[in-house]
Amino acid sequence: MTQPPTNDPDGRLFDDVYAQFRGKDPTRVPWANARPHPLFASWLYSETARDLNIGGQRALVIGSGLGDDANALAALGWEVTAFDYSPHAIEWARQRFPDARVDWQVADLFALPGSWRRAFDLVVEVHTIQALPVTRRQETIGAITDTVAVYGSLVVVAVTRDVRDPLRGRPWPLTTLEVTSIERHGVVETDRVIESPRGPGQPGRVRAVFHRNA
Numbered sequence: 001m002t003q004p005p006t007n008d009p010d011g012r013l014f015d016d017v018y019a020q021f022r023g024k025d026p027t028r029v030p031w032a033n034a035r036p037h038p039l040f041a042s043w044l045y046s047e048t049a050r051d052l053n054i055g056g057q058r059a060l061v062i063g064s065g066l067g068d069d070a071n072a073l074a075a076l077g078w079e080v081t082a083f084d085y086s087p088h089a090i091e092w093a094r095q096r097f098p099d100a101r102v103d104w105q106v107a108d109l110f111a112l113p114g115s116w117r118r119a120f121d122l123v124v125e126v127h128t129i130q131a132l133p134v135t136r137r138q139e140t141i142g143a144i145t146d147t148v149a150v151y152g153s154l155v156v157v158a159v160t161r162d163v164r165d166p167l168r169g170r171p172w173p174l175t176t177l178e179v180t181s182i183e184r185h186g187v188v189e190t191d192r193v194i195e196s197p198r199g200p201g202q203p204g205r206v207r208a209v210f211h212r213n214a
Contacts, residue, residue: 004086014089018088037068039207043207044072048209053076058122059078060122061081061082062109062125063084066089074102080103081102081103083104090105118150119149129141130158134167150214151211156209159173161175163176190210
């Protein structure tokens with residue numbers, strides 16, 4: 001088993017959870033659904049996404065977890081690289097999708113290979129920004145957007161909160177302004193879908209799509 005890429009306490013926390021449940025029902029991992037995220041899937045199977053996949057397009061899945069989003073991309077012909085800080089998550093993903101044409105990698109978001117800079121036509125980020133400390137939010141967003149190629153797209157899925165709501169603990173949901181702030185990092189928002197809370201005490205969700213023009 002490969003060791004975590006760095007000694008990051010947040011990353012090791014997630015790796016410990018994957019190690020605890022590895023080989024069991026994937027849905028026992030608190031944040032795993034054992035399927036592509038519905039908000040991402042509704043975009044992936046849309047005409048907009050199909051128009052982007054013209055053949056030989058490279059996609060990167062950030063914090064790929066158990067691999068469902070990466071597998072869905074690969075099944076549609078994208079050339080997929082998927083990484084997670086957790087070696088247990090990556091090994092589990094390989095076992096779940098042994099035939100998937102995915103380059104599974106163990107990597108630290110804050111120390112990615114230089115060859116990944118602005119290298120991907122599509123970057124997919126589902127629930128990673130909210131999982132890392134608020135004090136590193138803009139650093140996290142910057143590391144993600146830095147992988148988007150010129151004329152490439154970024155899809156972000158996140159839990160949302162009202163700016164008046166207190167932050168209680170992980171995950172730390174994003175406000176509308178924080179989603180908009182992604183544009184500070186050289187990408188332009190082209191689409192946003194907001195999913196209202198399903199009931200009292202339930203979070204809202206957002207899917208935002210960005211494009212790098214230069």
